[in-house]
Amino acid sequence: MSVATLEQRAVSPAAEEAGRIVVKDVNRIFRQEAGPDVIALDQVNLEIEPGKFYSLLGPSGCGKSTLLRNIAGLDHVTSGEITLDGEVIDGPHFLRGxxxxxxxxxxxxxxxxxxxxxxxxxxxxxxxxxxxxxxxxxxxxxxxxxxxxxxxxxxxxxxxxxxxxxxxxxKVLLMDEPLGALDAFTRMQMQEEILRIWQDRGTTIVFVTHDIDEAVYLSDKIVIMTPRPGKIQEVIDVPIGRPRNRNHPDFWRIRSHILKIFGFSPEHAESYQI
Ligand SMILES: Nc1ncnc2c1ncn2[C@@H]1O[C@H](COP(=O)(O)OP(=O)(O)OP(=O)(O)O)[C@@H](O)[C@H]1O
Ligand SMILES: [Mg+2]
Structure with a gap:
């Protein structure tokens, strides 16, 4: 398929009908020989709609990578299940990039x-x-x-x-802090690239980040996670048209809401990394 064809597919609403991930009653407990068990995921329920851009946002240790690795099939839940288009995920597959x-x-x-x-x-x-x-x-x-x-x-x-x-x-692209190691300029360029490719391909994206601005800029939905035990606190809708303006009042409103969830005062926060 040529790139032109890919772009044509993008404008077709039926581009990708599939790619629905359902996380149901998932617990992931790491048993430790020395020390207490770690509850990395505690009763996590989440429905990821096909073709949408989701970010997992939260502080270090809240279970973002664990959730992503379980969707990837690289790790196994202690209880509960994760499905992709109705099929239980039990190992890695090229359909989950x-x-x-x-x-x-x-x-x-x-x-x-x-x-x-x-x-x-x-x-x-x-x-x-x-x-x-x-x-x-x-x-x-x-x-x-x-x-x-x-x-x-x-x-x-x-x-x-x-x-x-x-x-x-x-069907699904799973990205664990893919831009975390890049300088600010390259990072913003890559954000544009990822959005362009996502809009072309219609693939469901689950994107892990620590960066509040990045999550608000990219996502349709932001899944806020909190640690010890790792839980989903809130799923935030980002109903802002694209291309997005980082200075738009709606952008600020959502960013402030997220900062407050993590206990920061939006007026005094110098960094939007958590
Ligand atoms: N293989 C493992 N064995 C034991 N504990 C683990 C293992 N993997 C993760 N954990 C624990 O599970 C919890 C969640 O870890 P996870 O890597 O999912 O967090 P994270 O949100 O991705 O953090 P970060 O932002 O630092 O990457 C942490 O307390 C971590 O120490
Ligand atoms: Mg991680």
Whole structure:
């Protein structure tokens, strides 16, 4: 499929009908040999609507990565269940694409070979290999196909990780602080890229962040989590049109509401990282 076709798909409301995640009565307890058990997720219930952009926001240790890893199938719930389009998640699958804070590219493979990894593993590289180039172009890495990860910047490596997940046409894109290691400028550029790709593809996104502004800028819904035990405190709707203006009164209103949840005074908070 060409990039032009991808863009056409984006304007079609039926682009992606699937990608509904349901988290039902989920508990995840880490038993420790020394010390008390850690309740990383305590009775978590959440319905993630298809094609929407969700952020998981909360302080360190509130269970964001644990929830994401369980949706990814990389960890197993202690009780409860998580389904994707009605099917119980019990292991990793290419339909749930993953992007982590540090790009996890293979250092001995070129950018192109890295992006092709999933197709190769699934034995469909011959048939679908032409899409590797299309996704490299989609994330703006044209011209860098033959270089190795150590020869590109952190932002470019992160784009390659994104292309590697997207080439599999995932129903869901799971991102754990994907922009956390980037400088402020690259981070804002990448926010735009992710929004553009999301609008093209219609994929459900679950995006973990500590950054309140980032969550308000990107998300349809913000899931506020609180630690010890890890719980969902509130799901906040962000009914602001796109492209968003970070200085719009509605943006400030939602940001202030979130700051108050975490006990900060909006007038005096110098940083919007939690
Ligand atoms: N494999 C593990 N063994 C024991 N405890 C764990 C394990 N993984 C996570 N935990 C504990 O579960 C809780 C939630 O951890 P998690 O990594 O999900 O938090 P987080 O919200 O992603 O934090 P951060 O923002 O720092 O990345 C923490 O108290 C953590 O110490
Ligand atoms: Mg984490």
């Amino acid at each position: 993953l992007v982590f804070q540090q790009p996890t590219l293979f250092p001995w493979k070129t950018i192109e070979q890295n992006v092709a990894t999933g197709l190769e593993a699934r034995g469909i590289l011959k048939e679908k290999g032409h899409e590797v180039q299309e996704y490299i172009r989609l994330v703006g890495l044209e011209g860098f196909e033959k270089v190795y990860p150590h020869q590109v910047s952190g932002g470019m490596a992160q784009r390659a990780s994104l292309a590697r997940a997207l080439v599999n046409h995932p």
